[in-house]
Amino acid sequence: KQEVTQIPAALSVPEGENLVLNCSFTDSAIYNLQWFRQDPGKGLTSLLLIQSSQREQTSGRLNASLDKSSGRSTLYIAASQPGDSATYLCAVYGNAGKSTFGDGTTLTVKP
Amino acid sequence: NAGVTQTPKFQVLKTGQSMTLQCAQDMNHNSMYWYRQDPGMGLRLIYYSASEGTTDKGEVPNGYNVSRLNKREFSLRLESAAPSQTSVYFCASNLAGAVNTGELFFGEGSRLTVL
Numbered sequence: 001k002q003e004v005t006q007i008p009a010a011l012s013v014p015e016g017e018n019l020v021l022n023c024s025f026t027d028s029a030i031y032n033l034q035w036f037r038q039d040p041g042k043g044l045t046s047l048l049l050i051q052s053s054q055r056e057q058t059s060g061r062l063n064a065s066l067d068k069s070s071g072r073s074t075l076y077i078a079a080s081q082p083g084d085s086a087t088y089l090c091a092v093y094g095n096a097g098k099s100t101f102g103d104g105t106t107l108t109v110k111p
Numbered sequence: 112n113a114g115v116t117q118t119p120k121f122q123v124l125k126t127g128q129s130m131t132l133q134c135a136q137d138m139n140h141n142s143m144y145w146y147r148q149d150p151g152m153g154l155r156l157i158y159y160s161a162s163e164g165t166t167d168k169g170e171v172p173n174g175y176n177v178s179r180l181n182k183r184e185f186s187l188r189l190e191s192a193a194p195s196q197t198s199v200y201f202c203a204s205n206l207a208g209a210v211n212t213g214e215l216f217f218g219e220g221s222r223l224t225v226l
Binding site: 004043102 | 215
């Protein structure tokens with residue numbers, strides 16, 4: 001059974017700092033991996049999708065990498081801002097709609 | 112640009128009552144999903160529909176039924192609600208077919224409390 005772990009569970013940084021969020025998974029037979037952002041009381045907003053054949057994706061200040069063989073993905077946030085404060089979740093997708101989500105990392109960026 | 116729309120946003124039920132959560136997407140996506148989110152349990156897949164006319168069980172299907180009414184709409188029904196079904200329910204969709212390779216889009220969620 002696929003298991004997804006996100007460490008740390010919570011992170012607090014000063015504004016302007018670069019940071020890395022981690023996601024690890026136990027079964028490397030995945031089709032893709034997706035990073036989401038969730039604000040309190042809201043739904044999940046897609047940030048980046050990495051196909052299994054890709055190693056990284058970039059969008060603005062965000063860069064996500066994928067190493068299938070080691071079962072790891074990282075989300076790099078450059079020059080963090082208070083508006084980046086949210087919970088960040090990763091999800092991996094296997095056969096026929098099977099998805100597994102991590103519990104998320106709650107990020108607080110202090111002004 | 113509605114995306115994925117869920118109704119209702121909030122609902123309180125008594126044990127044993129029934130209700131249906133509605134979900135509609137306007138992105139012409141093939142696949143639709145229902146998840147529940149609970150503290151400490153993360154997001155868990157209840158049911159999914161890989162394409163119009165098909166539905167399959169996910170990780171936690173017991174106590175739920177689904178209907179893929181057409182390509183746009185996917186409903187989740189609780190026939191006899193239990194307190195253990197108190198949760199936040201999310202509908203999602205993507206363009207992928209039988210295998211999940213497309214970017215997943217979520218609705219805003221439906222917060223259900225069962226007393």
